[in-house]
Amino acid sequence: MTDVIEYDVVVLGAGPVGENVADRARAAGLSTAIVESELVGGDCSYYACVPSKAMLRPVIARAEARRVPGVKQDVQGPLDVQAVFAHRKYWTANMQDGGQADWLTGIGADLFRGQGRIAGPRHVTVTAPDGGVQELSARQAVAVCTGSRAALPALPGLDTVRPWDSRTATSADQVPGRLLVVGGGVVACEMATAWQAFGSEVTMLVRGQGLLPRMEPFAGELVAEALREAGAEVRTGTAVSSVARDGDTVTAEVVGGGTVEADEILVATGRAPRTEDIGLDTIGLEPGSWLSVDDTCLVKGTTWLYACGDVNHRALLTHQGKYQARIAGAAIAARAQGVPILETDPWGSHTATADHAAVPQVVFTDPEVGSVGLTLAEAESRGLRVRAVDQEMTSAEGAGLYAEDYRGRARMVVDLDREVLVGASFVGAGVGELLHSATVAVAGEVPLDRLWHAVPSFPTISEVWLRLLEAYRDN
Numbered sequence: 001m002t003d004v005i006e007y008d009v010v011v012l013g014a015g016p017v018g019e020n021v022a023d024r025a026r027a028a029g030l031s032t033a034i035v036e037s038e039l040v041g042g043d044c045s046y047y048a049c050v051p052s053k054a055m056l057r058p059v060i061a062r063a064e065a066r067r068v069p070g071v072k073q074d075v076q077g078p079l080d081v082q083a084v085f086a087h088r089k090y091w092t093a094n095m096q097d098g099g100q101a102d103w104l105t106g107i108g109a110d111l112f113r114g115q116g117r118i119a120g121p122r123h124v125t126v127t128a129p130d131g132g133v134q135e136l137s138a139r140q141a142v143a144v145c146t147g148s149r150a151a152l153p154a155l156p157g158l159d160t161v162r163p164w165d166s167r168t169a170t171s172a173d174q175v176p177g178r179l180l181v182v183g184g185g186v187v188a189c190e191m192a193t194a195w196q197a198f199g200s201e202v203t204m205l206v207r208g209q210g211l212l213p214r215m216e217p218f219a220g221e222l223v224a225e226a227l228r229e230a231g232a233e234v235r236t237g238t239a240v241s242s243v244a245r246d247g248d249t250v251t252a253e254v255v256g257g258g259t260v261e262a263d264e265i266l267v268a269t270g271r272a273p274r275t276e277d278i279g280l281d282t283i284g285l286e287p288g289s290w291l292s293v294d295d296t297c298l299v300k301g302t303t304w305l306y307a308c309g310d311v312n313h314r315a316l317l318t319h320q321g322k323y324q325a326r327i328a329g330a331a332i333a334a335r336a337q338g339v340p341i342l343e344t345d346p347w348g349s350h351t352a353t354a355d356h357a358a359v360p361q362v363v364f365t366d367p368e369v370g371s372v373g374l375t376l377a378e379a380e381s382r383g384l385r386v387r388a389v390d391q392e393m394t395s396a397e398g399a400g401l402y403a404e405d406y407r408g409r410a411r412m413v414v415d416l417d418r419e420v421l422v423g424a425s426f427v428g429a430g431v432g433e434l435l436h437s438a439t440v441a442v443a444g445e446v447p448l449d450r451l452w453h454a455v456p457s458f459p460t461i462s463e464v465w466l467r468l469l470e471a472y473r474d475n
């Protein structure tokens, strides 16, 4: 054990979220240490967002090109899967994190490599790969940004079949002949889209009644329809009771009878927090639990411990975790400087209000799904008096010009008492880039009367906005 090194702020985990807490703390002039046990950049950079999107972009580009006259005849062949894997390798920097580590040095944060653990209030130990231990203390704050990992269900036989999880699904470089996907959430849908396009015969076993259960029901319906057209089998209302492997074949037993065979099985059934070995017991918190925070990202019941990103379970998305990091960084700096902190100001700079009202998400399937804010069901369950307005995306001429046989739908959820949008969802090619307009409208609480003056360009897909507003006004 060496001497304790004192900083203003110690960050555990150098994923996208921890990096941003460190950046904000340094920008406020606070000395900052950041601890990373694997790769600087986190799951997002190497095993999640970035590799998955590098895999999906060629799939979606090809699918879209196949719907454009004059081009489609040239893109009928199979994907060059090795080129796609090379593209993924480029975007994951060949699993080298030197660039991101240099960025941390550039902002003036000190990087400690090793497993970080809280060792009582404001204290952290770092166990380096060589076993050496460094003790750190934090004058102002410790920020836990350790992310999440795939949560594997207690399914009989699962530990014997070498299942794929999200890390395997975004890093495998052999295309299985048959891939069984358990789950119907975002990881399941995106990875089914990718691997089906790479040549696997994909079967999805979905316990619930539809795909993407947190989104408007039509989103999951349209994605399921497209996956089936691409050749995948999508079985909803189908729970798996056990799995077993015999040589190269995995067999899943289905509740109610029947079996499904495959070469590999991807389990995409949600996430668990990476908090089981970070010393939570030393400060009276439960190891392995999600860290519940207030709107400044301060862990409830503490004055110095912050938690941002996946680990606080507010919104398991990179951009939203980075937003929390900006808020927490501002709050840590304000508290350090004795600046009054406006926790009660709902859209103030120290309050992560958007987590409750305006979380955007794009699902990179074919068709894409973009949603922000509340679904109709969520708004109703919050007791809001709302009205949903629906339009086919092809009500905008730009959609038809974008691609032949364009399919998609849009919904806006209007709070009738305030006449503002509380949610919007779009399904269709290219909608990912349209979503931010809805995020501005929802987070800005722009009155519908004023949105009427936000004129979308002709002939873009965004003209669906006009169709939605006309439908609201005329009915």
Ligand SMILES: Cc1cc2nc3c(=O)[nH]c(=O)nc-3n(C[C@H](O)[C@H](O)[C@H](O)COP(=O)(O)OP(=O)(O)OC[C@H]3O[C@@H](n4cnc5c(N)ncnc54)[C@H](O)[C@@H]3O)c2cc1C
Pocket: 012, 013, 014, 015, 016, 017, 018, 035, 036, 037, 038, 039, 040, 041, 042, 043, 044, 045, 047, 048, 049, 050, 052, 053, 114, 115, 116, 117, 145, 146, 147, 148, 166, 170, 187, 274, 277, 278, 308, 309, 310, 311, 315, 316, 317, 318, 319, 320, 321
């Ligand atoms: C397949 C997949 C695709 C996804 N695609 C998207 C997407 O397109 N868009 C999107 O917004 N979100 C996406 N997500 C979600 C996104 O990956 C997470 O929300 C994001 O990674 C959270 O960032 P984080 O910094 O909280 O955690 P992470 O990225 O997991 O980083 C946490 C870091 O902490 C480190 N760490 C953990 N414990 C310790 C410790 N004790 N000491 C030191 N270091 C530690 C880890 O090694 C890791 O580097 C996807 C997720 C998956 C699984």
Ligand SMILES: NC(=O)c1ccc[n+]([C@@H]2O[C@H](COP(=O)([O-])OP(=O)(O)OC[C@H]3O[C@@H](n4cnc5c(N)ncnc54)[C@H](O)[C@@H]3O)[C@@H](O)[C@H]2O)c1
Pocket: 153, 182, 183, 184, 185, 186, 187, 188, 190, 206, 207, 208, 212, 213, 239, 240, 268, 269, 270, 271, 316, 317, 361, 362, 363, 364
């Ligand atoms: N493009 C993106 O923004 C993107 C992409 C991938 C992941 N993510 C994020 O990562 C997080 C994790 O994604 P995910 O797909 O793992 O989780 P999820 O929570 O989105 O979906 C999990 C699915 O598994 C099902 N499930 C849960 N337990 C089960 C069991 N025992 N048996 C069968 N089915 C079961 C659920 O009903 C649900 O359909 C999400 O919160 C998501 O927002 C985002």
